[in-house]
Amino acid sequence: MVLVYPGRHDHNQRMTSERADSVRALYESFNDRDLDAVLAAMAPDVDWPNGWEGGRLVGRDAVREYWERQWREIRPNTLVRGLVDRPDGTVEARVRLVVRDPAGTVLERSEVTHVYAFDGPQVRRMTIEP
Numbered sequence: 001m002v003l004v005y006p007g008r009h010d011h012n013q014r015m016t017s018e019r020a021d022s023v024r025a026l027y028e029s030f031n032d033r034d035l036d037a038v039l040a041a042m043a044p045d046v047d048w049p050n051g052w053e054g055g056r057l058v059g060r061d062a063v064r065e066y067w068e069r070q071w072r073e074i075r076p077n078t079l080v081r082g083l084v085d086r087p088d089g090t091v092e093a094r095v096r097l098v099v100r101d102p103a104g105t106v107l108e109r110s111e112v113t114h115v116y117a118f119d120g121p122q123v124r125r126m127t128i129e130p
Contacts, residue, residue: 047125075100091116
């Protein structure tokens with residue numbers, strides 16, 4: 001569900017829907033392990049959280065290396081529960097996360113909030129909120 005705040009014009013509502021579709025597509029590509037599709041949606045100097053080991057990553061190459069390393073050890077899967085446009089122009093994604101080991105044993109189930117900032121149509125920054 002995408003919420004559009006009062007006072008926005010129809011043009012912004014269409015952009016909001018496109019942004020929501022873009023964020024949904026990121027999660028689908030992530031779950032499909034289509035790394036090229038996910039990275040193409042990011043700005044070249046994307047600022048991304050290292051939710052697995054801590055810290056932050058800068059740039060598509062750093063994100064690629066991180067996910068390739070991560071996917072050798074664990075199998076995260078995401079389900080988008082809701083999307084909300086925030087007044088500051090970011091998009092909040094409420095996500096159900098299930099992490100398995102390579103044998104399929106569930107290691108973690110959690111609900112997380114990811115917040116996306118954009119540079120035009122591309123993701124510039126993503127943060128994880130408690």
